[in-house]
Amino acid sequence: NAGVTQTPKFQVLKTGQSMTLQCAQDMNHNSMYWYRQDPGMGLRLIYYSASEGTTDKGEVPNGYNVSRLNKREFSLRLESAAPSQTSVYFCASSAFTSASYEQYFGPGTRLTVT
Amino acid sequence: RKEVEQDPGPFNVPEGATVAFNCTYSNSASQSFFWYRQDCRKEPKLLMSVYSSGNEDGRFTAQLNRASQYISLLIRDSKLSDSATYLCVVRSSNTGKLIFGQGTTLQVKP
Numbered sequence: 001n002a003g004v005t006q007t008p009k010f011q012v013l014k015t016g017q018s019m020t021l022q023c024a025q026d027m028n029h030n031s032m033y034w035y036r037q038d039p040g041m042g043l044r045l046i047y048y049s050a051s052e053g054t055t056d057k058g059e060v061p062n063g064y065n066v067s068r069l070n071k072r073e074f075s076l077r078l079e080s081a082a083p084s085q086t087s088v089y090f091c092a093s094s095a096f097t098s099a100s101y102e103q104y105f106g107p108g109t110r111l112t113v114t
Numbered sequence: 115r116k117e118v119e120q121d122p123g124p125f126n127v128p129e130g131a132t133v134a135f136n137c138t139y140s141n142s143a144s145q146s147f148f149w150y151r152q153d154c155r156k157e158p159k160l161l162m163s164v165y166s167s168g169n170e171d172g173r174f175t176a177q178l179n180r181a182s183q184y185i186s187l188l189i190r191d192s193k194l195s196d197s198a199t200y201l202c203v204v205r206s207s208n209t210g211k212l213i214f215g216q217g218t219t220l221q222v223k224p
Contacts, residue, residue, distance in 0.1 A: 023215060
């Protein structure tokens with residue numbers, strides 16, 4: 001099993017450009033998440049999808065949109081990139097049952113906006 | 115005030131030392147607690163869950179103090195391979211989502 005995969009691994013954008021970060025999981029998990037990680041800030045939730053067909057805002061959703069394409073895939077889109085969106089982006093998935101709230105993370109995308 | 119607070123460190127210890135990290139959380143209704151480990155430039159991975167009665171996994175011991183709203187992680191006989199950032203994580207009872215602390219960095223030196 002690959003677990004959670006993310007593409008691309010690295011990306012440099014100019015201010016105003018758009019891009020989509022892709023995420024896929026093969027663990028048949030219901031819930032998927034997008035986080036950003038900045039120095040001194042810890043992981044902050046951008047958007048999440050509790051189940052296929054649903055998406056909700058997290059702590060820092062401004063400037064982002066998401067699509068839960070199917071149970072496996074959850075994409076994050078930056079419509080007009082800003083330097084403040086320079087960060088490391090992690091996708092995660094979880095079965096999210098009372099038996100397990102563990103989240104499994106992808107390897108991350110390092111995004112720089114100039 | 116952050117919902118989950120950790121001393122960022124770094125904690126620099128020699129091999130074989132015992133080191134302890136604490137983490138405080140602000141929501142007294144929080145129900146589930148975890149420690150994640152994150153190696154440099156890698157993704158976080160679950161190290162262990164934290165149970166009310168305390169739990170141990172090899173050289174690692176996690177404790178929960180609900181009255182004082184803090185969680186601890188004790189590492190005995192530190193190894194070079196323990197060098198990483200340790201993230202304290204709390205599951206919010208209000209939203210069900212995980213709230214991550216900023217992490218505590220441990221550097222174990224020979």
